[in-house]
Amino acid sequence: MHIQLAVAYYRNGEVQKAIHTFDRAKSQFPQSADVHNYYGEILLDQQRFEDAEAHFKTGKASCMHIVGHTESVKLTRVRHFRFLGGMRSVVAGTG
Secondary structure, three states: OHHHHHHHHHHOOOHHHHHHHHHHHHHHOOOOHHHHHHHHHHHHHOOOHHHHHHHHHHHHHHHHHHHOOOOOHHHHHHHHHHHHHHHHHHHHOOO
């Protein structure tokens, strides 16, 4: 329930409500891979790369016995977004 509500807030442009809802979900379900992964997606979209990466790692650790990967696709996305962000700043003359 919390995940869907947080995502609905986010899609409606209510970023702070979405973040607050995810914070409540994390406190109630601290080992939920879904909570951490969805929260990471929102943080990634907000270009909060370090925070997103921490949530993806927590989510990955929570479901490692199911997935069995050594590298998360989401962590690869964080690295890609960091690269693109760096390229944007170089092109804009701010990096």
